[in-house]
Amino acid sequence: MTDAAVLPDAEACAPSAMHAIGADAAATVAGALKALADPLRLRMLSAIATDPRGESCVCDLAELADVSQPTVSHHLKVLKETGMLLSERRGTWVWYRIAPGKQRAVAALLDAFAPAAVADEPEDAQARVDALRQMDARVTRLAEELADELTGLHRDVVIAIVRESYAGLVQSAKLTQHMIPLTERFARQRLADLTRDRSSGVPQVLFVCVQNAGRSQLAAAIVNQLADGRVIARSAGSTPASDLHPHVRSLLVEIEGEQEARDAFPKPLTDDAVRAADVVVTMGCGDVCPIIPGVRYEDWAVGDPALASPQGVDAIRHDIESRVRALLATLTD
Template identity: 60%
Template structure:
């Protein structure tokens, strides 16, 4: 550099100051994390996880934010996990995502600075720890009641509260869920309220309910296959007369092949689900379904995959697939079905 006097000066490195900069490796890590955050869905997913009463959420919860498929949502969560912002844990049927504790403060600052009206991380109940005392469910269930009452304004708030409380009790007793009881209660109660609303209005979309004993095999496969072929053209439910605590492991493998993600868990049979259905399909559960006029009832004689070999499960799935295709040809004659 040349001064006004004509002398040349050299730039002396500011070593003490430069030493305070982050290392190249740290800068690379931060840049990767910021790049991963530069997506609207991922930011919304983080805000949802942060705002969850239990500090966690699964693919099903996050899928409600968008019209993309669950596998696409899973990809976005995987990106956030790969850069160290999220951690995941599979518990039975479900995979839950949490914000890594070391980054919780930074993400809180980011979300609250740029979107303070959309996230509240400080007033939520702290996530339960493995060795912690049992969490008081009442305030968490009260929040579920408030959220669902807003979502279903046509249903009396007292009725919403009763459905939420009954759903929590039924799942805790019959399905044996524990740590993720609030999440499952919200989802199960939401389905029941949707069924209550539909039973009163009948929107013209076919509604099919599959029922077996445990809701851990046949009925789950049938529901997944029907949803795969028909999508939102049919509302599909499944339930069990004596629901298990989890889907059978080898059936879970078959369901994974159908890309259902974390969308399935054993649920008890309710009167609401039967009343809302146009078609009730039973599979090996006897005369457990209440009979209402105007509802079509079928019984499919298909094998139980609970004790079947992998080959046996494949054969049962093929049998159920054939039944599902026949049913869809009757319900939706114009639906194009893939070749078997």
């Protein structure tokens, strides 16, 4: 049997191949992934990418594992050959940094590995389908109740925000039984953002990372703890996860208390959240934030708790706290 007999309309299928990644690009990406198919190399790249100094000494990288110096040098050489790293010898030691133009690619690559580190058992698929079928009426009722309560806003706007909030959360939500209270909290936050006047009131900071499951949640909690009401912090994710990283939830219990930590959940990034903020801090999410006139932007290269050891998580917390204190100094003077 010929191909034409199997696919009589061969010409109709041809354009699909045009959307595939090019052969050269595929070879480059495959080479990078092959180079990272080693736990120590992945940790080295993560350490270099998030080092506050913008570079890491080989002497620091050697402490990531109990291996010989030649082994460390071999792994770094493999990473260099992908084009992701540059090196410079200064006296006795060699220093490594992410190559110019590769920072966003490396950040995206590392963030892509984070979900695998905290994978949970998925909710029963059929149970989820059944729950979602019953959800529409509950969302409609919630929208009507909030519209009755918030009389200062146009009723259609409130209803639309509630439905949009539900739609944004349900894409990544793990536990559908909590969907209505989560939708209400997210909708109330969005409506507050929609009506906030940045020229008055206490300063507001928005922390944005990819999943809103780790560093952005931690940074917001630290701000709210240290600022004591003088600055308000919120967080969001460009591609929110289904739940917080376990390491981070434990830290939030220490910082905010058990109830607040239990109520924390990943939220999608919205234009209204950016527009309401005085400062937007991006944390490894690239250029996903819309640029709003009058909003101050900062980018913090901090480690991802999902990929860190317990000692690494503690170091990330202290790094973020140091940055937060410096930020608060500029907002509360």
